[in-house]
Amino acid sequence: MKRNLKFCPNCGAERVPNERFCGDCGYDTQSVEPSQSPENRPIQTFSASSGMELWRRLGLLAGILVGLALFCYVTPAVVSLTAVDWEQEQAKELNSASGYVSEEDKRLSQLPLANYIQEKTDGKVTVVNNGEWLTLLTDVQLASHGQYERSAYGNRVSEEDKDPFWEAIGPVAVFFEPDEIPYTEWGLTQEDLDRSYISIDQDGQTAYFLLRYHDYSASVSAMSKPYTVAPDWLYHPYRKAGIAVLLLGLAAYIFLPRRKKEPEEIAYSTGSMLAGDLVALILLLPFYGLPFLINGGTVQAVSGFWIISAVMWFLALLCVLLFYYNAWYASYRITLTAESLSLITFRGVREYKWKDITEANFVTLRNPGWFRKLFLAMAFLSVMGGRTSTQPAGSALLAASAAYSGLEIQGTGGKPLYIWFTNQNGGVIINNFDKVLEAIEASGVRINRNMRSIEGFSMFM
Structure with missing residues (x-):
């Protein structure tokens, strides 16, 4: 029996009507049972290329971690x-x-x-x-x-x-x-x-x-x-090899295919994801590479002042987490149906039925108090130490003033769902986010538009 599926069951891409083979991956859509088709289970239709967002960043990370270690290695x-x-x-x-x-x-x-x-x-x-x-x-x-x-x-x-x-x-x-x-x-x-x-x-x-x-x-x-x-x-016998590995990692990030985004798709903008990756890269390079330079080599970073290396590599690990969450946000998109709202990432699909949602609230997310005080203390110590650089004070001001706007969706499932739709400067970073608000109102769920302030980190909420 000929079937006209709306989405490809293999890669999740939208299909041209009456075409048997998917234009993106070439999959034969007539081999799918009706019960397995995305038109019967729309929340299961997410692009396999979403996972490529993670692989792109893993390739870049591998290039940086291995490449810098090889670049700084000193012959015994x-x-x-x-x-x-x-x-x-x-x-x-x-x-x-x-x-x-x-x-x-x-x-x-x-x-x-x-x-x-x-x-x-x-x-x-x-x-x-x-x-x-x-x-x-x-x-x-x-x-x-x-x-x-x-x-x-x-x-x-x-x-x-x-x-x-x-x-x-x-x-x-x-x-x-x-x-x-x-x-x-x-x-x-x-x-x-x-x-x-x-x-x-x-x-x-x-x-x-x-x-x-x-x-x-x-x-x-x-x-x-x-x-x-x-x-x-x-x-430095592996310096050229280190440069080659660094370039391979960069090539993986640039040339591995990104997830295709449609104009009407509800997803984070590409520019905001690139900015997040750039910040993570700028932080990762000194935190990971400085122990090699300070101690004189790759092996020496472990055998020398290892305490300094351990502290800086812990901070580098936080940068690795930033890459992971950037990959998650890059693969993130929202689909809306008459029955539900679904969040789709490389980790899978989370579906929220309208009948299970009790209310939605606008919230403002600020950095935790201890985090703001930490940066303030670092700025104070910098001034007391005689440093004239304004960078610590600027970092403290940024940590204190950063605020993200989001939508908190409460349901019968317990833990609320947070959708962060602006950056720390108030700019909207989710394309077509107004469609989410329209769908929530159309489902009969009340939206509280009075901003409530909460504290935390968006990546953990």
């Missing part, structure tokens, strides 16, 4: 190789910024070079196989002496050592990941700043190199890190 350790010019090192024994030269320094400067090397290395120099490591160490020597263009490892020198303003005096360190060279075989241990020496024969002359182990999990901490660190691509 690196090993550096530095060419050693022993003649230069011995000459520096007599150089002193203060002008004072100790007897020990004088003694070292007068030793034969072979004895000087023996004493400075404690006689612990590992002789490296010429054939296996000659090419690598030759390139290290070139980079260590500032010949970056001629060396395959010119990009492994610290940015600080390449800075012409802080031009290095003498050979500089060349950095490697620990698994790139057999540092344990060359006498180095996994202790921060542990050192060892190796030597290799180059064209009949012995070249020496200093090895150092840099344990960044120990030396990088809150607001502190070594002056000279590995180049950024080694120091």
Whole structure:
């Protein structure tokens, strides 16, 4: 039997009359039993794309949370190789910024070079196989002496050592990941700043190199890190991946399909939802990301000043809740029939029969008193602390003055239904909201238009 359903039973979209297949999702509407059709049960007809509002924001959140963690991640350790010019090192024994030269320094400067090397290395120099490591160490020597263009490892020198303003005096360190060279075989241990020496024969002359182990999990901490660190691509190995994940999250938010809204639909305006997401994003980024910056890295945010991280991440969690409720409001719409009022979101459908509704009241929602006092106290402490910024005072004023207008619907079911139809500045944010008032009056339910003030947060009411 041919059926002319008003709504698609698969996605809930309004259909063109006499068309068998849904124009939105292609579903065969003739395969539906009459008892299951939306025209028989109108409160069940909500678009499957409403759930996409949640997935869009989950994609953005995943991109931010994972992307920032990858972006700020610091590699646990690196090993550096530095060419050693022993003649230069011995000459520096007599150089002193203060002008004072100790007897020990004088003694070292007068030793034969072979004895000087023996004493400075404690006689612990590992002789490296010429054939296996000659090419690598030759390139290290070139980079260590500032010949970056001629060396395959010119990009492994610290940015600080390449800075012409802080031009290095003498050979500089060349950095490697620990698994790139057999540092344990060359006498180095996994202790921060542990050192060892190796030597290799180059064209009949012995070249020496200093090895150092840099344990960044120990030396990088809150607001502190070594002056000279590995180049950024080694120091932050997942930075590009973090940027890619951030962009993927943003792309998910932008390009995943939004729920289609009809001109006559009773729903929150798209502009108000975008504004809510923007506020949540602006708050989330500093609350989530600052612990990484303060502590010096992703792992350090947990192992360092973890109390600061815990407090700020708790605030970040509130921002995540804002995204969730923005998704709920973005999928929110009201449908009206002769028998009922229905609220439709990605969480499902809530139907309120007119016969079960006893009254409707206009209400004004303000932030709780404790919340307003908290912002006032923060502004007071800011002034007492000598801060000249007006931001804390502005936040306190906004928290104290914010008010949302809404409709409270009382019924026999116990807990009232609240529909918040203005923003904190009094602007109407639900399109076609007047239709709700007309339907309530047409059903015979009394509307009390005298505003009553209540306290709370709209997302929890």
